[in-house]
Amino acid sequence: MYDFEVIDAAPDHLALDHENPRFFLREKLSQTQIIEQLVVFEDIAVLARSIAENGLLPGERLIAIREGGAMVVVEGNRRLCAIKLLLDRTLIPATHRNSFPAPTAEVSQSLRTLSVDLLPDRVAAEPVITRRHTTFGVKQWGVLQKIRRTQRYWEKFKSLDLVSDTLGFSKADVARDIREFALVDLGLTLPRWTKAEKARLNDIHLSANPYIRFISRQDVRDALGVAFNADFKLELTKNRERTKRAVEHIVRQFLLPLADGGPPPKNTRANEMEELAEINRIFESSENDVGAKDQDQADEKSGEDQDAGQDNAESSGGKDRDAVRDPFFKTLRVTISDPAVHVVASEIKKVTPNRPLTACLLLRGLVETVFAFRLDEKGLLPPNVKNGRGPAINSLVNSVIANYNELGLSWGVHAAVVPNSTEVKRIANHLRVVLQKLP
Template identity: 30%
Template sequence: MTVAVEIRSTQVKAGSLLLDPKNTRIPADRRSDNQRQLLHELLAHEDVKELAASIAKLGLFANERLVVVPTGRRFTVLEGNRRLAAIKLLLSPELAPTPSQVKYFRSLSAKADLASLGKIDVAVVPDRLSAAPIIAALHTGDSKRRWSSLQQARFYHELMAQGLQPSEVAEQLGISLAQIRSFLRSEKLHRIALSLDLDADTRKRVEDPRFPLTTLERFIESQTGRKFLGIELNDEKGFVGVTHPDRFKAVLAKVVSDVTTKGMTRRINDEADFQKYIEEAEKDLPETKKRGSFDPDAFVVDGEATEELESGERRRSHRPSSTTPKTSPSVVPRDFVCRSQVAKVSAIFKELKSLKIFEHRNSTGVMLRVLMDVALWSYIKREGHADAICDHIDKNGKKRNYNPDWTPPLRDLISYAVDKRIFQGMTADGYKSTRSLAAKDGNYFITIDGFNEFTHNPYVTPTEGDLRALWDRAEPMLEIILS
């Protein structure tokens, strides 16, 4: 249940407002307690000049209050750092880092109503966590200036760093647990990439807020991509290493370099594309040891690079062990609850949750598919869409004439449900994740066609990583149809 946020509206002097040292827009390795340095970072990367020009011409809009938290006698801005940076530069152009920029902001300042910028409307919240739902609603949905995927991921990581569990972040922000886990995995891989010895040009591209994190996510979701990186999915850490650290670093450096290359996003859409890419990439990789393992947390701690550990070594956690969630033995996460009132759906869910994934991979795959099939059709009937979808897919009624109890295939059910937006409360990212299940690619396990391969093909057995990735992709839908 989402907790109501205590908000107090007031006006404060612009001089009493501080830029946020933990601002999600600023990469962890470039954050600072120095206000001027933060200002320069935002000016360099976040279109502050354009925003300042708009404010100088039109002023501040009344519906765009800054969200702040008390910091002694002053206030730290949690939402609205770009606007505050623009206001500071209009009020004090000499804060800009170069003479040409100082001249530019002086010209804007001369046109602005500076008196109206002296005091600013703000919404005061008691702490950072109370502001999280407000900030998420502004930047992770269809907002005017939506965060990039990388910035969203950093936001969720910051919440985790404050002691929340993924399930708590999901509940607090109204986002599916699977999406939170996916962002956290990708963000951790990106932080590890920043700890590598990259050339200056590659590092600049990887540090860019527009870094295509979703492309990196494809490597984590793909069985072939994970094998290339040398990682396996893990509920507790996001992923763990199953190759030598030197091999992992070499592959990751190659991947992040290529991911920022124009056209890379469109080159890897299925397993065949991954295979082709890997064959080409292998030619450029240095010779390293391959056998080994590693703990990803040994590479980064709270965004800072650390010395990696060799196979077999482990770093002690900085957090009490009691706060570390254990990996679920089944494909169903420990904190996922089925509330379906349909007896068969509840029974299937209970049976699936009782299966230990490492002992029953085939059974888990089959039962997961059955759960989606039965639960989705039950949801479609409950919401009154059954006749419409049957008429849509069986236009001439031939299948129903032959079998009055005929129901459409699972992939068709998912495609229809996504196209018609029938899932109550599902986010845009949730629909994107669910739609990907219906992709026509039997070689890509994280799809319904891939499901069919290990259900019907006697030579195909899913891995634990495949099954957990499949659950993550389906979870936005499962959270709704099992409610």
């Protein structure tokens, strides 16, 4: 038996649920933000038109709880949102107002008082919510909503038994949901994503199955150095920067939709072995990295190594001059919060003066990553670069030249490069100006 009471309440006295599993977001959303999310991603306009034409169907009441001094609707948020917008058009996001009809006076009057089942708390409401969203008739949750909901109860109880009893899932299913949430969260919270990419990753309808299927494989997790302790906490056992780069690669291949709205490049099992090989290549290319530290620590260690190399070379009377680091690269510091730029900058600081061609290639990589970051930040990144197609460096340079005023830069781009140490130093000093102009 369910412990509840039936009450009548005005829509403006009911709050939308910021813990709605449809929102795969850690931050608490405001009522306005919840409305925007539901309108954009959950077909609220279609539901509103149906309600405006036919009124509410009898028999299904909203389910609410008392929480934080408010009555929060934990089941029926789409209906409540549609009703709120029909009764108060100022709540409709400006770009969607034309999609919402004006209800008749009779329908409006019928919506001003709603019948609500009021339950004591979320735990009491969960069995009803689970039944409704795992049977036909109510819009089903996707995998992201399901694992987010399980994670919230895990954070609350820290007990597989309690979460299992509350949600009606087996303990094995609860444990799987917690692990899958951690793997998805690892990808979504990387610092690399631009605002546009974050918006695409926060889409309620994001298809996560290919990403979860791939990154949950034991051989993939072993390659990444990703493990779980007894409390299901994610642990990174390899070089953290390389792991993050590899996870970013997986997200871009299996999870992040393309800028034009298309699906991610890889979404079939046929692609999984080649992507596993790519992950192994990412780690194999890092054999000379400076340990499993965060980027700032890596930069600091790299500087210490360079200082030691300089001292050793001087004390040996010049016998180890090949180990002396170029003074400019030794002191290079990049303030951009972009992992790709930091990785290239870390590599270039290891180059000795007798390797000008290597330095030129890395300088090109540094320019390319800086250009890509700055253009993407302004929403000017060329489509072929976003989609991983076409000659990236040509497109980036042309875009920078075409938009240098908007980017806040005022410097030339030179095509001819002679790979010798003097020329490398000259280009590097120009590049210093570029980096200093970036925020």
